[in-house]
Amino acid sequence: MEMMISPSLPSQPTKGDLIRTLVLIASMAALAGVALWQATMGFRVVSTEEGRRLAIAEAPLALPQVEVALPGAATMAPRALPALLAADKRPAILTFFYARCNAVCSVQGTELQQMQREIQARGLQRKLRLLTISFDPRDSLDDLAHYASRMRADAAVWQFAAVPDSAQRQSLLEKVGIVVLPAEMEEFQHNAAFHIVTPDGRLAQVVDYEQPEAALAAALELAR
Amino acid sequence: MNGARRGAGGFALSAAALLLAALLLRRPLEASMALHMVVQLPMIAVGGALAGLAVARNAPQLAGAAARWDAHGMAGLAWLLLASAYWMVPRALEQSLTLPLAEAAKFASLFLLGFLLPGSLTRAPTVIQLFFLGNFCAMMAIAGMLYQDMPQRLCNAYSLDDQVVTGVGLVVASIGIAAAWCVWQLPAIANQATERA
Numbered sequence: 382m383e384m385m386i387s388p389s390l391p392s393q394p395t396k397g398d399l400i401r402t403l404v405l406i407a408s409m410a411a412l413a414g415v416a417l418w419q420a421t422m423g424f425r426v427v428s429t430e431e432g433r434r435l436a437i438a439e440a441p442l443a444l445p446q447v448e449v450a451l452p453g454a455a456t457m458a459p460r461a462l463p464a465l466l467a468a469d470k471r472p473a474i475l476t477f478f479y480a481r482c483n484a485v486c487s488v489q490g491t492e493l494q495q496m497q498r499e500i501q502a503r504g505l506q507r508k509l510r511l512l513t514i515s516f517d518p519r520d521s522l523d524d525l526a527h528y529a530s531r532m533r534a535d536a537a538v539w540q541f542a543a544v545p546d547s548a549q550r551q552s553l554l555e556k557v558g559i560v561v562l563p564a565e566m567e568e569f570q571h572n573a574a575f576h577i578v579t580p581d582g583r584l585a586q587v588v589d590y591e592q593p594e595a596a597l598a599a600a601l602e603l604a605r
Numbered sequence: 606m607n608g609a610r611r612g613a614g615g616f617a618l619s620a621a622a623l624l625l626a627a628l629l630l631r632r633p634l635e636a637s638m639a640l641h642m643v644v645q646l647p648m649i650a651v652g653g654a655l656a657g658l659a660v661a662r663n664a665p666q667l668a669g670a671a672a673r674w675d676a677h678g679m680a681g682l683a684w685l686l687l688a689s690a691y692w693m694v695p696r697a698l699e700q701s702l703t704l705p706l707a708e709a710a711k712f713a714s715l716f717l718l719g720f721l722l723p724g725s726l727t728r729a730p731t732v733i734q735l736f737f738l739g740n741f742c743a744m745m746a747i748a749g750m751l752y753q754d755m756p757q758r759l760c761n762a763y764s765l766d767d768q769v770v771t772g773v774g775l776v777v778a779s780i781g782i783a784a785a786w787c788v789w790q791l792p793a794i795a796n797q798a799t800e801r802a
Binding site for chain 2: 394397398399401402405406409410413416417420421422426427428429430431432433558560562564570572
């Protein structure tokens with residue numbers, strides 16, 4: 382039967398052709414399946430942001446040795462970020478922002494303000510703290526101090542910091558997975574979230590910026 | 606034969622030009638989600654298709670061998686669904702920006718897709734074409750609508766506006782491909798119908 386079909390008639394495939402084709406399709410599907418498994422972290426995420434959050438939740442991330450500067454006379458000299466975090470025994474809720482922001486970080490800023498109020502009202506000052514790092518090279522320490530006073534930030538609860546060295550700033554953003562896109566009107570578009578940092582300075586969890594209560598609860602869990 | 610050879614040369618040349626452009630203009634094209642998905646990815650696939658046509662003209666025996674592995678064009682059309690679905694996953698697309706291996710896989714998979722597709726389409730009966738292309742267009746249109754409706758960004762490297770434009774682009778492309786297929790295939794289907802009647 383197979384022999385009767387001429388190979389010059391490609392529209393009439395033999396049984397052997399069909400089997401070969403099915404084997405090829407199965408291998409293609411297997412290859413695509415493995416690739417998709419990798420890209421979706423085991424069919425669990427679709428976007429890069431979900432992937433970043435899942436990876437951090439599964440394996441807490443040691444923050445890189447970058448020098449940060451804090452506004453205020455008491456801490457003039459830049460300090461290494463992990464040392465700064467480790468010096469304080471409280472877990473921190475870390476956020477990234479730029480002081481001129483009118484979009485997502487002003488929402489986040491308002492939420493942080495409410496969070497500070499909540500921390501003060503519930504007397505949680507000794508359990509956790511807020512740390513906000515600017516990724517905008519234009520933000521001077523004065524700008525941060527102004528922003529802090531505008532937000533009525535209580536320095537015992539909520540601190541601000543900048544990373545003066547641009548290469549270090551970039552490496553911190555890359556390590557944490559923050560992508561900053563220049564947008565119109567000298568604004569930026571960036572992935573905003575609450576980053577829960579353990580007292581020993583490791584990034585343990587990322588909580589969506591629309592869920593401040595969950596961020597507070599996650600940080601409290603780390604506090605002792 | 607001579608004419609076919611000359612045609613093959615033209616195909617090969619335009620294939621090389623398209624692929625080279627997709628590669629060299631990588632940075633500007635990939636800076637925008639819309640250009641990345643709706644321009645660069647099709648560029649690679651079309652480059653592959655032109656390369657496939659050049660090979661088919663120059664070495665028909667190779668095309669005959671490909672047919673042994675592509676009964677009814679099903680292998681090439683299955684690869685169309687698999688490769689296009691993969692690169693519509695936002696994290697997969699974004700990996701091609703940061704991982705050189707993912708970028709290489711993107712070029713290879715879409716080149717292969719284009720390379721196989723012309724042969725597969727000539728081998729595939731209308732019903733099989735309809736099944737695979739119907740699925741492909743539906744998938745792309747749904748992805749396009751999702752991209753437009755998502756309140757949050759799917760890729761950290763691309764803005765929300767860009768994502769919406771890409772969504773529109775995918776829907777338009779799916780409609781365009783479906784319409785082009787109809788224009789191409791409807792006369793043949795009509796002929797079959799009149800022959801039967």
